Amino acid sequence: MWPIIQIETFKIFKRPRTYIAFGAIAALILVIQMGLKIDGESYAAFLMKDINNTLIVDGKVLNGYLICYILLQLLLVHVPLLVALIAADMISGEANLGTLRLLLTTPYSRTQWVLAKFIAASIYTILLLIWLAFLALFLSMWIFGTDDLFLMKSNYVVLIEGQDVFWRYVGAFVFASFSLLTVTALGFLMSSLANNSIGPIVATISAIVFFTILSTLNIPLFSAIKPYLFTTHMNNWKEFFDIKVTDSNEAITGSILNVAKIKNSIIVLVVHIILFVSASVWIVRKKDILS
Amino acid sequence: MSVIKVHELSKNFGSLQAVSALSFEVQAGEVFGFLGQNGSGKSTTIRMLLSLIYPSGGSIELFDLPLQANRNQIAERVGAIIERPDLYPYLTAKEHLQLFAKLSKQKISKEQIAKTLEQVGLSLRSADKVNTFSLGMKQRLGIAIALVHNPDLIILDEPTNGLDPQGIADIRHLIQDLAKQEGKTVLVSSHLLSEIEQVASQILIIHQGKKVAMGPTQTLLDPNKAIIHIVTQHDEQALSIIGISKYAQNIMQRKDGIYLSIATNEIPALHQFIVAANIPLLSFELKRSLEDYFLQITSMQ
Numbered sequence: 402m403w404p405i406i407q408i409e410t411f412k413i414f415k416r417p418r419t420y421i422a423f424g425a426i427a428a429l430i431l432v433i434q435m436g437l438k439i440d441g442e443s444y445a446a447f448l449m450k451d452i453n454n455t456l457i458v459d460g461k462v463l464n465g466y467l468i469c470y471i472l473l474q475l476l477l478v479h480v481p482l483l484v485a486l487i488a489a490d491m492i493s494g495e496a497n498l499g500t501l502r503l504l505l506t507t508p509y510s511r512t513q514w515v516l517a518k519f520i521a522a523s524i525y526t527i528l529l530l531i532w533l534a535f536l537a538l539f540l541s542m543w544i545f546g547t548d549d550l551f552l553m554k555s556n557y558v559v560l561i562e563g564q565d566v567f568w569r570y571v572g573a574f575v576f577a578s579f580s581l582l583t584v585t586a587l588g589f590l591m592s593s594l595a596n597n598s599i600g601p602i603v604a605t606i607s608a609i610v611f612f613t614i615l616s617t618l619n620i621p622l623f624s625a626i627k628p629y630l631f632t633t634h635m636n637n638w639k640e641f642f643d644i645k646v647t648d649s650n651e652a653i654t655g656s657i658l659n660v661a662k663i664k665n666s667i668i669v670l671v672v673h674i675i676l677f678v679s680a681s682v683w684i685v686r687k688k689d690i691l692s
Numbered sequence: 693m694s695v696i697k698v699h700e701l702s703k704n705f706g707s708l709q710a711v712s713a714l715s716f717e718v719q720a721g722e723v724f725g726f727l728g729q730n731g732s733g734k735s736t737t738i739r740m741l742l743s744l745i746y747p748s749g750g751s752i753e754l755f756d757l758p759l760q761a762n763r764n765q766i767a768e769r770v771g772a773i774i775e776r777p778d779l780y781p782y783l784t785a786k787e788h789l790q791l792f793a794k795l796s797k798q799k800i801s802k803e804q805i806a807k808t809l810e811q812v813g814l815s816l817r818s819a820d821k822v823n824t825f826s827l828g829m830k831q832r833l834g835i836a837i838a839l840v841h842n843p844d845l846i847i848l849d850e851p852t853n854g855l856d857p858q859g860i861a862d863i864r865h866l867i868q869d870l871a872k873q874e875g876k877t878v879l880v881s882s883h884l885l886s887e888i889e890q891v892a893s894q895i896l897i898i899h900q901g902k903k904v905a906m907g908p909t910q911t912l913l914d915p916n917k918a919i920i921h922i923v924t925q926h927d928e929q930a931l932s933i934i935g936i937s938k939y940a941q942n943i944m945q946r947k948d949g950i951y952l953s954i955a956t957n958e959i960p961a962l963h964q965f966i967v968a969a970n971i972p973l974l975s976f977e978l979k980r981s982l983e984d985y986f987l988q989i990t991s992m993q
Contacts, residue, residue: 404794404795404797405795407794408791408794408795411791412780412783415780415782415783415787416782417782498778498780498781499776499778500778500779502739502742502744502778503774503778503779503792503837504795505742505743505744506742506743506744506767506770506772506774507767507792507795507796508764508767508768508795508796508797509764509767509795510763510764689705689739689744689745690739690744691739691745
């Protein structure tokens with residue numbers, strides 16, 4: 402199956418559309434970094450205005466780690482849309498182009514093709530995430546330097562020592578890869594159902610928006626299904642930045658407050674990936690190729 | 693040896709029966725012409741031969757192996773183009789061949805890729821992206837893709853679509869060479885029936901999903917039989933007179949005149965009969981090409 406994975410990956414990166422997502426992420430991150438570099442101090446003052454009277458914060462609040470956190474909060478909501486552009490086009494785009502029938506006359510089974518296409522789309526997704534990590538984390542660290550990470554949550558603040566931050570980002574990006582792979586799998590499923598490019602892309606984005614709204618609405622009727630929705634779990638990368646504290650409220654270095662929540666979220670996301678990909682395989686195997 | 697063996701093949705799309713109880717065999721090394729009007733079930737049959745569509749009934753064997761159980765093994769020995777030459781606009785001609793060479797599971801050299809491009813007349817455009825190609829060039833590239841892995845069976849669905857007269861002639865020669873010099877088996881469908889007539893040794897005609905005629909081209913185009921196309925000022929009157937004569941068998945009226953199927957040695961007598969009967973004759977034309985045969989036989993169904 403290796404040759405068809407190679408070919409599918411080659412095809413993805415030969416298409417100009419692929420680079421839209423990389424360009425969009427770079428543009429957004431660079432604009433935000435430039436803004437914060439020029440006017441970061443006033444932004445930091447704005448962030449701290451409510452607690453300046455109760456806390457004295459020493460050191461550099463607006464450092465590379467905080468910038469990365471701000472960027473992830475902003476971007477990890479939108480990156481799924483960019484992932485959908487490619488994933489939701491993987492099968493339907495070929496059906497629309499008419500090349501799907503050429504591929505399916507080669508000595509590889511439909512199951513192999515679907516899996517190879519999913520793996521190629523996953524490679525794209527992971528590379529997009531690595532690109533995001535490079536710009537949001539490493540570039541921010543280089544431009545703004547590093548220090549302790551000071552986060553303001555809704556009703557408490559978190560202070561993580563500088564040397565205890567980097568591995569949390571590694572964990573957060575690994576977690577984000579599961580979230581984005583779930584979107585990839587969903588886009589892929591939509592793609593297996595259609596013979597045109599636009600429909601599955603719109604359907605994937607609509608599904609993400611729809612389920613995100615269900616996940617965030619605090620209506621008791623939806624409470625029973627919320628734990629099973631992938632959108633409920635997609636943003637749980639933030640759990641890596643909640644740490645345990647001692648009885649005297651001192652942060653425990655290297656700890657995560659709710660590891661079980663992260664594990665549970667990963668399980669839910671992986672189950673969704675398996676379900677979406679299995680459904681895609683089943684649909685394509687049954688399908689008459691009429692395009 | 694039969695390369696293709698189709699038995700009682702059928703395909704339904706809902707209530708529409710696209711192919712019905714179709715049986716035929718294609719022998720190794722022959723050029724098999726597959727004829728039918730648009731919507732007759734040709735492409736559906738070809739797609740079933742390539743496992744793109746699943747049959748509703750019947751069986752397909754390729755190289756004496758049941759298709760469904762041996763699909764991948766069989767696919768290594770088959771090259772095909774299906775209807776339109778749909779390709780990746782962002783890849784070059786050479787990249788297409790490299791890609792499909794890799795997919796063939798065979799070791800294909802750069803020289804073989806270059807040779808295939810030359811075979812279809814695309815050597816000079818090998819580095820150009822497909823989005824700069826004309827329809828005819830895309831068709832040539834589609835054929836090159838079908839040939840690049842040196843398959844034993846080549847299935848060409850409407851291979852001359854979009855080609856200019858020179859291109860059509862080139863493809864005709866290519867098909868003939870593939871069969872005669874390289875011993876390939878070629879199944880070719882086309883709406884240009886005269887093209888099939890010139891290359892195919894066997895012909896199958898289907899109409900509304902059913903086989904209506906099959907046999908060697910020479911037999912179907914028996915030189916001792918002819919089709920006469922008659923146009924008169926009063927076709928109804930002519931039909932009533934001819935209809936009670938000894939020529940009444942195999943007579944058919946169509947919008948463009950009357951068609952009669954008779955032995956060639958009876959043609960002068962028929963002409964004399966019409967003149968003697970004072971039928972106002974506008975045209976009396978001998979037709980014997982496959983196209984006329986095809987039109988006649990499908991209209992009679």
